[in-house]
Amino acid sequence: MSSSSSDELEERLNEAFDDISEDIYNNIVEAQTKKQRKHVYIERNREEGHIRLWNDYFSEDPTFPAYLFRRCFRMNMELFIRIVHRLSEDVPFFRHRRDATRRYGLSPLQKCTAAIRLLAYGSAADTIDEYL
Numbered sequence: 001m002s003s004s005s006s007d008e009l010e011e012r013l014n015e016a017f018d019d020i021s022e023d024i025y026n027n028i029v030e031a032q033t034k035k036q037r038k039h040v041y042i043e044r045n046r047e048e049g050h051i052r053l054w055n056d057y058f059s060e061d062p063t064f065p066a067y068l069f070r071r072c073f074r075m076n077m078e079l080f081i082r083i084v085h086r087l088s089e090d091v092p093f094f095r096h097r098r099d100a101t102r103r104y105g106l107s108p109l110q111k112c113t114a115a116i117r118l119l120a121y122g123s124a125a126d127t128i129d130e131y132l
Helices: 003-033 046-058 066-073 077-090 108-121
Strands: none
Touching: 046 077, 046 108, 066 077, 066 108, 077 108
């Protein structure tokens, strides 16, 4: 093999390697710079859930009597209210705050209801959706 043909082969291999590495680099950069898809907002009617929860158990004339509250939450209402107040004061997660869309999220009452029912029944998180 002559020197010129070996130089030519080496040059072609270098060009092929450069093309492949450039394609790989461009694919990586393109994958990283793709625009993120916007998340779809799902209306959960949080405010209505809070009102329904309040009317069902905590209003002056609740839908469900105290014995059903005790059966549902495994504690009396006074203890539950004390837990809600204490958690909303001491634990930032349980406070009523705005989300990224500037709308209020779940109320402390809704968050505590979900947490306590999960603990009381040991069930999956998506089974306590009716007030959330």
